[in-house]
Amino acid sequence: MSRSSSSTNSISDQPFWIDQPAQFAQLIDALSKESVVAVDTESDSLYSYFEKVCLIQFSSAQADYLLDPLKVDVSGLAPFFANESIQKVFHAAEYDFLSLKRDYGFTFNNLFDTMIAARILGWTRYGLGNILEEYFGIKLDKRFQRYNWGRRPLSNKALNYARLDTHYLLPLREIQLAELTKQNRLREAKEAFEREAQVEPTPKIFDPDDFWRIKGAKELSSQQQAVLRELFILRDKIARKIDRPPFKVMTAPTLVRIAKEQPRHVSQLEQIKGVGDKLLKYNSADILRTIRDGQQAPRPHYQQANNQSPDERTLSRYETLRQWRNDLAAQRGVEPDVIMSNSSLMSIARHNPKSLAALTQMDILGNWQFETYGKTLLRVLRNAS
Numbered sequence: 001m002s003r004s005s006s007s008t009n010s011i012s013d014q015p016f017w018i019d020q021p022a023q024f025a026q027l028i029d030a031l032s033k034e035s036v037v038a039v040d041t042e043s044d045s046l047y048s049y050f051e052k053v054c055l056i057q058f059s060s061a062q063a064d065y066l067l068d069p070l071k072v073d074v075s076g077l078a079p080f081f082a083n084e085s086i087q088k089v090f091h092a093a094e095y096d097f098l099s100l101k102r103d104y105g106f107t108f109n110n111l112f113d114t115m116i117a118a119r120i121l122g123w124t125r126y127g128l129g130n131i132l133e134e135y136f137g138i139k140l141d142k143r144f145q146r147y148n149w150g151r152r153p154l155s156n157k158a159l160n161y162a163r164l165d166t167h168y169l170l171p172l173r174e175i176q177l178a179e180l181t182k183q184n185r186l187r188e189a190k191e192a193f194e195r196e197a198q199v200e201p202t203p204k205i206f207d208p209d210d211f212w213r214i215k216g217a218k219e220l221s222s223q224q225q226a227v228l229r230e231l232f233i234l235r236d237k238i239a240r241k242i243d244r245p246p247f248k249v250m251t252a253p254t255l256v257r258i259a260k261e262q263p264r265h266v267s268q269l270e271q272i273k274g275v276g277d278k279l280l281k282y283n284s285a286d287i288l289r290t291i292r293d294g295q296q297a298p299r300p301h302y303q304q305a306n307n308q309s310p311d312e313r314t315l316s317r318y319e320t321l322r323q324w325r326n327d328l329a330a331q332r333g334v335e336p337d338v339i340m341s342n343s344s345l346m347s348i349a350r351h352n353p354k355s356l357a358a359l360t361q362m363d364i365l366g367n368w369q370f371e372t373y374g375k376t377l378l379r380v381l382r383n384a385s
Helices: 021-032 074-082 094-104 114-120 128-136 142-146 156-167 169-182 186-197 208-213 222-242 252-261 277-296 312-332 342-351 356-362 367-384
Strands: 016-018 036-043 053-059 064-067 087-090 111-113
Touching: 016 021, 021 064, 021 074, 036 094, 036 156, 036 169, 053 094, 053 156, 064 156, 074 094, 087 169, 094 186, 111 114, 111 186, 114 128, 114 169, 114 186, 128 169, 142 156, 156 169, 169 186, 186 367, 208 222, 222 252, 222 277, 252 277, 312 342, 312 367, 342 356, 342 367, 356 367
Parallel strands: 016 064, 036 087, 087 111
Antiparallel strands: 036 053, 053 064
């Protein structure tokens, strides 16, 4: 492994930059000897249609590592992430899990999420930037939240920023472990970590009728809606072809403006706000042809999602459960979803279990939640009936 050329004022040693198979093998060996490792990822969702993981950061007690998955086949990390003997520490891990599962099919065991821990502890500022500044005097450069991590080479400032995302997670974990233990919240936290690890990515499927989600679509005339739908389809085709996010091709407001004005010539198209020079140069003919196609296309009809609305009794039970949950959260000084999510409450309200056995069969509460809230939930339900 080679040390990166990046530098920071607060950290003396340089991180290891890993972009060769031999270096990756050394990393796997080093990580396998640790009992706890901090992890983070960076992706290119703002710059690519086909989003991908572009950087994986690791920190142990001995060193920081920056792994380039665009240069190295990182599938060999699967045993590390699945290893129950090594705790992996993330901050706000859900997006990382979804990305790593989507790209590599990894499974995760023995996790610690410092954001979840912060919320369970009732910390009012639980973003990583806020925590690092408060506990370690480190200020993150927010500009890198929108950085193109798919570019190469990565700048030294970008590498410094990426490194800081994991470097302080291990000492932060120690602070939170002590506080979770003091507050008798460690079991609650572990259960929340396990729930988070079960999230699964959903395939990216383009639905032409998603154009209805565009602000202003429902206020257009039926003919304009037909044009908007065709433009929406065209934008996705262009985005796929050049591997850019659709909004980087044309924003939603631009699509609506074109659907309203329906220019017939390039000179009219270039007057519309949001139509850039590159789009005019490479796609103006496609846009004008699509407008003509939309003018002749069948008129789309908006169909309300067929989600069965809960009846009045279910809504009454849900509101009673929600009030109980919110009151408890206020007493603890945490946000309501730390206690229980709205979707879990609605599921309980719909099924209206009459016994602990029935509540168990719903399989929506973890062991700690069931032991702590099970009897109370049944009592709240009886009072709501």
